[in-house]
Amino acid sequence: GAVVSQHPSRVICKSGTSVKIECRSLDFQATTMFWYRQFPKQSLMLMATSNEGSKATYEQGVEKDKFLINHASLTLSTLTVTSAHPEDSSFYICSARRQVENTIYFGEGSWLTVV
């Protein structure tokens, strides 16, 4: 079964609105989670590192005010795309390390379409 879960799996929003995507570790605690973005037929690019109880660390070129990350608990990180534009339409996916296996698992991903 899933180890990391994301919600929603698909979302459509209007330009200018904000949308929140959740990433949950299901049976383990994750002090750190990661958010990636994937455009169609392209590879995954790391956007940011979500740190429980502190500010996220963003990769170069990623607007922190546009992609708000909150990691309020040891099992939940959220990514909020603010003032969404059509060019933000993409596949967003999160990951976390499950210590017992020392393996990085990914959520199911979230398809965002901004119209």
Next chain:
Amino acid sequence: AQKVTQAQTEISVVEKEDVTLDCVYETRDTTYYLFWYKQPPSGELVFLIRRNSFDEQNEISGRYSWNFQKSTSSFNFTITASQVVDSAVYFCALTDYNTDKLIFGTGTRLQVFP
């Protein structure tokens, strides 16, 4: 800088053929992890294998096998007797021991025809 290269963008095979997906990596770290993930059309990333840089033993899991060659910085993935359900995009990825940030290759799209 770290980099992962998957030179094969797309491979097509007929069912029951064997297929090898190539992965070449670059890193200055002496300790690191290598991964393979499968991404079916639905989008989720399915974990296939993790290999640390100290372990050069090849691994076999059912129809899947992996060949890790540190001397050539390669971590190739072979599917034996391919099946239609193997059709997906396969990503090779790299991370060092101190971080869980994954550096992905560009992926190889595998199509297995009946």
